[in-house]
Amino acid sequence: MGRVVFRSLVSLEEALKIARENLFYEKRVEEVDITEALNRVLAEDVHAGVDIPPFDRATKDGYAVRAEDTYGATETDPKKLSVIGYASAGHPFHGFVDKNCAVEISTGAPVPAGANSVIMEEYTSREEDYVLVFRAVSPGENIQGVGTDIRLGETILRKGTVLGPREIGVLAATGLRKVRVFSRPRVAIISTGDELCPPGISLDFGKIYDVNSYTIYSSVLIDGCLPIYIGIARDDPEEIMSALKKAVEEADFVIISGSTSVGAGDIIYNAINEAGKPGVLVHGLAVHPGKPAILGRVGKKLVFGLPGFPTSSLMIYKVLVSPILREASGIPIGREETIIGRVARRIAKESGRRSFLPVGIARDSNGNFLIFPPPTGSESITTLTNFDGFVEVPENVSFLEEGEIVPVRLFGTTQDIADVSIIGSHCIGLEKLLEIVRERERIKFKVVSVGSFSGFAYIRSGEADISGVHAYDEETKTYNLTFLDKYKIRDIAVLVSGYRRLQGFILEKGNPKGFSGIEDLLSGRFRLINRNRGSGTRALLDFMLKELAERKGASFNDIINRINGYWYESKTHNGVASAIKHGLADVGVGIEVVARYYDLDFMPISYEDYDFLVRK
Numbered sequence: 001m002g003r004v005v006f007r008s009l010v011s012l013e014e015a016l017k018i019a020r021e022n023l024f025y026e027k028r029v030e031e032v033d034i035t036e037a038l039n040r041v042l043a044e045d046v047h048a049g050v051d052i053p054p055f056d057r058a059t060k061d062g063y064a065v066r067a068e069d070t071y072g073a074t075e076t077d078p079k080k081l082s083v084i085g086y087a088s089a090g091h092p093f094h095g096f097v098d099k100n101c102a103v104e105i106s107t108g109a110p111v112p113a114g115a116n117s118v119i120m121e122e123y124t125s126r127e128e129d130y131v132l133v134f135r136a137v138s139p140g141e142n143i144q145g146v147g148t149d150i151r152l153g154e155t156i157l158r159k160g161t162v163l164g165p166r167e168i169g170v171l172a173a174t175g176l177r178k179v180r181v182f183s184r185p186r187v188a189i190i191s192t193g194d195e196l197c198p199p200g201i202s203l204d205f206g207k208i209y210d211v212n213s214y215t216i217y218s219s220v221l222i223d224g225c226l227p228i229y230i231g232i233a234r235d236d237p238e239e240i241m242s243a244l245k246k247a248v249e250e251a252d253f254v255i256i257s258g259s260t261s262v263g264a265g266d267i268i269y270n271a272i273n274e275a276g277k278p279g280v281l282v283h284g285l286a287v288h289p290g291k292p293a294i295l296g297r298v299g300k301k302l303v304f305g306l307p308g309f310p311t312s313s314l315m316i317y318k319v320l321v322s323p324i325l326r327e328a329s330g331i332p333i334g335r336e337e338t339i340i341g342r343v344a345r346r347i348a349k350e351s352g353r354r355s356f357l358p359v360g361i362a363r364d365s366n367g368n369f370l371i372f373p374p375p376t377g378s379e380s381i382t383t384l385t386n387f388d389g390f391v392e393v394p395e396n397v398s399f400l401e402e403g404e405i406v407p408v409r410l411f412g413t414t415q416d417i418a419d420v421s422i423i424g425s426h427c428i429g430l431e432k433l434l435e436i437v438r439e440r441e442r443i444k445f446k447v448v449s450v451g452s453f454s455g456f457a458y459i460r461s462g463e464a465d466i467s468g469v470h471a472y473d474e475e476t477k478t479y480n481l482t483f484l485d486k487y488k489i490r491d492i493a494v495l496v497s498g499y500r501r502l503q504g505f506i507l508e509k510g511n512p513k514g515f516s517g518i519e520d521l522l523s524g525r526f527r528l529i530n531r532n533r534g535s536g537t538r539a540l541l542d543f544m545l546k547e548l549a550e551r552k553g554a555s556f557n558d559i560i561n562r563i564n565g566y567w568y569e570s571k572t573h574n575g576v577a578s579a580i581k582h583g584l585a586d587v588g589v590g591i592e593v594v595a596r597y598y599d600l601d602f603m604p605i606s607y608e609d610y611d612f613l614v615r616k
Contacts, residue, residue: 008284009284009285009286009291010282010284010286011286011287011354012285012286012287012319012320012354014282015282015285015293015295015320016320016323016324018281018282018295019281019302019320019324020324022278022281022297023302023324023327024300025252025253025300025302027043027182027183027328027330028182028183029043029180029181029182029183030180030181030182031178031179031180031181032178032179032181033177033178034168034171034172034177034178034179037163037168037171037179038163038165039164039224040162040179040181040182040184040224041160041161041162041163041181041182041329041330041331042157042160042161042163042179042180042181043159043181043182044159044180045158045435046155046156046157046158046171046174046176047153047154047155047156048151048153048154048174049174049175049176050150050152050175051146051151051152051574051575052147052150052173052174053144053145053147053149054146055092055110055111055146055582056110056143056144056146056584057109057110057111057143057144058087058105058107058109058111058118058142059143059144060118060120060121060142061105061106061107061120061121062104062105062118062121062142063081063102063103063118063119063124063131064093064102064103064104064105064111064112064115064117065097065101065102065115065117065118065137066099066101066115066116067116067117067136067138067139067141067567068567069081069099069100070119070135070136070137071136072136073133073134073135073136074134074135075134075135078125078132078133078134079100079132080100080130080131080132081100081101081102081130081131082100082101082102082129082130083101083102083104083126083129083130084097085104085112086104086105087103087105087109087110087111087112088106088108088109089106089107089108089109090109091109092109092110093105093109093110093112094112095112095113096112096113096114097112097113097114097115098114102115102119102131104131105118113583113584116139116140116143116565116567116568117137117138117139117140117142117143118137118141118143119133119137119141119142120142123135138567139568139569140532140567140569145569145570145571145575146570146574146575146578146579146582147570147572147574147575147578148571148572148575150170150173150174151572151573151575152574152578152597152598153428153574153597154426154431154574155431156170156171156174157170157171158434158435158438158445159438160330160332160438162330162331162332163179163181182329182330184224184226184329185225185226185252185253185325185328185329186226186228186250186251186252186253187225187226187227187251187252187253187255188228188230188247188250188251188253188254188255189213189216189217189220189228189229189255190213190230190232190233190240190243190247190254190255190256190257191213191231191233192232192233192240192256192257192268192308193210193232193234193235193258193308195207195208196208196209196210196232196258197209197232198210198231198232199214210232211310212257212258212308212310212313212314213229213232215310215313215314216255216306216313216314216317217229219317219318219322220255220325223322223325223326223329224326224331225253225325225328225329228247228251230243230246230250231243235267236267237267237271240256241274244256244275244298244303248275248276248298248299248301248303252328253301253302253303253304253325253328254301254302254303254304255304255306255317256268256294256303256304256305256306257305257306257307258306258307258308268294268305269283269305272294272296272298272303273296275298276298276299277299278296279296279297279298280296281295282294282296283295285316285320286353286354286395287316287319287356288350288353288355288356289309289311289316289355290306290307290312290315290319290320290356291307291353292305292307293306293316293320295320302324304317304320304321306321311358315356315358315390319356332442332444337410338407338408338409338410339361339389339407339410340369340405340406340407340408341359341361341368341370341371341405341407342368342369342370342403342404342405343371343372343402343403343404343405343406344370344371344372345372345402346399346401347359347372347391347399347400348399349397349398349399349400352395353395354392354393354394354395355392355393356390356391356392356393357373357390357391357392357393357400358373358387358390359371359372359388359389359390359408360372360373360387360388361389369408371389371406371408388408388410388411389408389409389411390408390409390411391408391409392409419443419444419445420443420445420446420465420466421445421446421448421464421466422445422446422447422464422465422466422467422468423447423458423464423466424449424451424452424454424455424458424464424467424468424469424613425450425455425467425469425470425535426447426449426572427468427501427591428593428594429498429499429501429593429610430468430610434447449572450534451532451534451535451571452467452469452470452471452480452534452535452536452539453471453483453534453535453536453539454534455467455468455469455613456471456486456487456613457487459487459489459492459493459613459615460487460488460489460492464615465614465615466612466613466614466615467612467613468498468610468611468612468613469483469536469610470501470536470608470610471483471536472536472539472540472543472608474539474543474546479608479611480495480609480611480613481495484613489613491616492615492616493613493615493616494614494616495611495612495613495614496611496612496614497609497611498610498611498612499610500607500608500609500610501591501592501593501607501610502591502592502605502606502607502608503537503589503591503592503604503605503606503607503608504589504590504595504603504604505587505589505602505603505605506576506577506580506587506588506589506590506595506598506601506602507580507586507587507601507602507603508580508581508583508586508601509599509600509601510601511601513525513526513586515586515587517603518544518545521562521564521587522548522559522563524562524564525564526564526586526587527564527568527584527585527586527587528564528566528585528586528587529568529569529570529575529576529584529587530565530566530567530568530570530588530589531569531570531576531589531590532569532570533569535571536608537589537590537591540589540605540606540608541589542556545559545560545563546559565585568585570588573590573591574594576594577590577594577595577597577600580598580600581600592604
């Protein structure tokens with residue numbers, strides 16, 4: 001067998017490019033029980049099949065009351081309410097809370113119809129069938145509204161999400177027992193060398209334990225793949241060829257460590273070429289450690305040849321193999337945490353090649369980071385535990401001077417940090433847009449629904465990158481634009497035109513009570529469920545009521561005091577629809593798509609502009 005030399009060293013970037021151009025792995029999908037879903041990658045978006053909570057529920061022990069019945073209550077002049085029943089978790093009260101009535105309630109219990117708040121037990125005193133209330137409560141106080149946690153139809157987890165305990169808990173909370181995930185790519189692992197023995201047996205003289213199989217095995221698991229241990233192959237062409245063929249048959253990727261350096265024992269290069277076309281693609285990286293690394297392809301299977309020294313092997317795995325396996329498995333390619341450190345003493349390196357220098361990290365007396373090289377080289381096992389990160393040094397630099405300030409890449413990632421934070425008004429249309437973006441770009445979003453006006457505030461504070469907004473300006477009768485000046489954010493944000501959506505009255509299927517328009521709210525026959533203050537929908541209804549008040553020559557307060565349920569609020573469109581669906585209200589204002597989703601009637605009011613506020 002002829003001797004192979006490193007004819008053309010390539011850069012790490014070029015090697016990664018070649019690997020991606022030769023990546024023919026096709027993702028497979030399987031369904032698993034949620035008990036087996038830990039660290040698996042979602043193959044599709046998951047939508048909630050129920051509202052969470054599925055009903056308005058108490059967040060404190062106390063009494064479910066009508067807030068208006070407690071107004072004016074003090075310790076010296078309490079309000080006296082008749083206790084008509086009891087509700088606990090899993091055991092709802094099925095009656096109706098009328099004026100000056102109360103239902104004793106425990107945390108987690110459904111709030112009975114008619115009640116719109118819960119007075120905490122410590123602000124009450126029980127007297128047989130009555131309760132004395134010593135302070136007033138506001139509508140919605142101590143109540144978690146239906147769908148305020150998770151809304152029916154909401155995208156609760158997105159394709160590509162790595163499932164951890166929190167995500168699995170969300171799946172269970174919405175009643176899902178099985179979930180579709182990407183199958184884990186199979187990665188065959190081979191160690192080569194006459195000197196290697198598996199752990200667990202006694203060593204003869206001249207033998208060492210196989211380290212690389214197990215460091216690589218663990219790394220493959222972290223990268224979301226399924227490792228297949230082929231075993232140790234001696235430095236024999238036929239044995240290595242047999243192991244390689246077995247690996248190619250059983251796995252999607254192959255990793256071989258050892259026997260890659262130039263010399264009489266270099267046989268992996270020829271084995272890859274003989275196993276199938278196109279064979280070796282790269283032999284030799286312009287980096288240190290890891291110069292003898294190999295990249296090849298046998299049929300549609302990528303084959304990686306790593307150096308035999310454990311530290312070199314693990315370093316090349318991290319910078320070359322790991323990114324490719326993560327693309328295949330769907331595990332996000334983590335951005336390494338980077339610190340700024342001061343070189344404690346001069347560190348020399350081989351010139352002419354980019355180096356990844358392993359370093360240990362300590363703190364000086366001022367709490368600043370000091371970096372230093374580990375006392376052993378890449379050939380030593382203890383180097384694996386002695387270095388905390390590495391410094392990337394360019395080809396034209398021969399050493400790092402003492403006191404020099406350099407960035408250090410840690411062996412740890414910040415995968416949980418989102419790329420883009422979206423805080424503002426929620427809309428199903430926004431979810432659809434994010435689906436499109438995720439198909440085109442590898443971007444991780446954090447989406448928080450707080451309402452339009454809060455969205456402007458979060459942009460101003462810098463906590464949000466984007467806010468979905470549909471804020472109506474009563475003065476100009478326009479949406480969104482004027483609030484850039486009102487919130488003093490014109491210099492830090494731009495308003496991007498979005499789309500139009502239809503707001504209207506959501507009604508029980510078939511409109512059995514014959515609701516015909518906003519004036520019907522004053523009749524007392526219709527129970528309203530309102531949106532929360534700060535929402536664009538609430539602002540729209542208030543504007544309509546102010547116009548109604550002006551037409552009737554009444555004050556705004558007079559008008560709202562005539563409406564049954566004006567202070568009965570929900571924080572979401574889904575909450576409005578759910579209350580109507582379950583008979584807790586007769587009418588509310590929301591968007592058409594939610595009404596259709598709940599199979600309810602819809603009476604259009606007007607189109608509105610749903611735009612995107614983006615920080616510059």
